[in-house]
Each structure stands twice: as C-alpha cells, then as structure tokens.
Amino acid sequence: MQKQKAKIDTSNEVVKIRGLEKSFGDYDVLRGIDLDLYQGENLVVLGRSGTGKSVLIKLISGLLRPDAGSIEVLGNDVAAISQRELEALRIRIGFSFQNSALYDSMTVRKNLEFPLVRNRKGITKAEIDKNVESVLDAVGLSQTINQMPSELSGGQRKRIGIARTLILNPEIMMYDEPTAGLDPITCIEINDLINEVQKNYNTSSIIITHDLTCAKQTGDRVAMLLDGQFQRVGTFEEVFKTDDVRVKPFYDYNFTE
Numbered sequence: 001m002q003k004q005k006a007k008i009d010t011s012n013e014v015v016k017i018r019g020l021e022k023s024f025g026d027y028d029v030l031r032g033i034d035l036d037l038y039q040g041e042n043l044v045v046l047g048r049s050g051t052g053k054s055v056l057i058k059l060i061s062g063l064l065r066p067d068a069g070s071i072e073v074l075g076n077d078v079a080a081i082s083q084r085e086l087e088a089l090r091i092r093i094g095f096s097f098q099n100s101a102l103y104d105s106m107t108v109r110k111n112l113e114f115p116l117v118r119n120r121k122g123i124t125k126a127e128i129d130k131n132v133e134s135v136l137d138a139v140g141l142s143q144t145i146n147q148m149p150s151e152l153s154g155g156q157r158k159r160i161g162i163a164r165t166l167i168l169n170p171e172i173m174m175y176d177e178p179t180a181g182l183d184p185i186t187c188i189e190i191n192d193l194i195n196e197v198q199k200n201y202n203t204s205s206i207i208i209t210h211d212l213t214c215a216k217q218t219g220d221r222v223a224m225l226l227d228g229q230f231q232r233v234g235t236f237e238e239v240f241k242t243d244d245v246r247v248k249p250f251y252d253y254n255f256t257e
Ligand SMILES: Nc1ncnc2c1ncn2[C@@H]1O[C@H](COP(=O)(O)OP(=O)(O)OP(=O)(O)O)[C@@H](O)[C@H]1O
Pocket: 024, 027, 029, 047, 048, 049, 050, 051, 052, 053, 054, 055, 056
C-alpha cells in the first residue's frame, strides 16, 4: 500500500539529541550525534552492523548513559531524571524488538492484558477487554485472541508484539529490525502496519532496519549512521542520491540484480 502523507509537526521534537558521544573502551561508537525525531514522523535509522544503532536506542531509553551531549525525550533530559521518572517515561515509549518476546505460556489475550494490569492500576475488567479487542483489531488479528504464541506465524507474533506495545498508547514507537526474518509479503504487511500505527495512533517512530524496502515504504526521513555520526539525513531519495562508497552498496544490495 502506498504510504499516505503523514501529519508531521517539525516544530515539536519528541526526541532531540545534541552532541551525543558514547564509547566502549577504545571504540568511539557515537561521535557527536545530532538528531531530531519530529512529532508524527517515521524516522528510519540505517547503518552497518556494529555502528551503534542499538546503543542509540538504549541511550534514548535511558538504559545506557551518554559520555557527552544531551538527549531530550518528550521534554525530559534522559540523563538527568530520576529512576522513577525514567520508568514513567518508558511507559510512554513502545518497544518492538526483533524476537517479539511474547510469553509462551500465556494466550494472546493474557499477553495483551499483562502490560495493562501492570501499568494501569485500578483498570476495570471491561476496560481491559475493550483495550485488548481494540489493539487486536488494529493489527488485524482479532481471531487469535485465545491462541497460544506457538500457534502463530512469525508475522503474526510480530503483530501481537506490536499490539502489546500499542495497548499502553505510546507516544513514541521504537522498532528494531521489524521485518527481519520475514518473507517479502509479510514484510510489506508489517510496513503497512507501521504506517497504520503512525496514522491511527499518532505516534512518532524510530525504525531501525537493514531492509531498504522497509525504509522506503515507512520512512518520512532516513538517517544514515556513518563513522559514528548521522552524515546523511533526508528523504530516502535524498539519502541515496550519492556515489559515496559507504552508502551505495546498501542500495545496490537491496535493489539491483
Ligand atoms: N555494553 C557494551 N559494552 C561494550 N561494548 C558494547 C556494548 N554495547 C554495544 N557495544 C559495542 O558497540 C558497538 C555498536 O553496537 P550496536 O549493538 O549498537 O550495533 P548495531 O548498529 O545495532 O549493530 P547490528 O546492526 O548488528 O544490530 C559494537 O561494537 C558493540 O560491540
């Protein structure tokens, strides 16, 4: 499905990163990064393996501390806030990780109820049921409500994982390799779902991927991490309109025979 033009507010940075540095031993992974995620935007982050994409997500979510620079998430200085404030902030962020991490011993319904029961004290049974049905409908899997994760396909598990994050109405979504290991048709379905989530839940998203079809279909902008910095940021076409030998192979591998 063709991506519709998203409503993006470029005056509202939900993530604002300035001069961010992070090293491990002698290895300077992030060397002074500046990056904005605008409200309502899908931002794709590309980069070779080991360039620091996961480190960046961990820094944004406060799991790692920066060596230098600032990270502001939904108006909070992540490195300065207390553990309690950090936990409250994390509830406003939905994480969709590679292995979906569903609880194998629980039905789809129980998997979806879990974050609600844990994070919304005093929620009623009727509200839980309504929320579960709503997110299952949003990911197109209402019929799986009583199934076990082992009975689902990889693509379905991915969708339920996304539903489980949506149930807390996140303002920011972080997708780590959303299409990894899926067949091409399921990849397209997941890309469409990412765009539907953006539109229907009004989320701002960071999408980490090596899949340029995913980048092209979902990204309003693409940011490419090269040598520890975002050296190419723009639309998909802008980023790949270059002869840079660090960039071209990405495109050629994905799109040329
Ligand atoms: N806690 C840590 N301690 C030491 N080194 C680390 C730590 N976390 C990450 N690194 C190193 O930082 C570098 C970047 O890792 P990261 O996982 O962010 O890469 P990536 O871009 O996400 O790669 P991939 O595309 O393969 O997932 C790697 O060299 C990794 O070994």
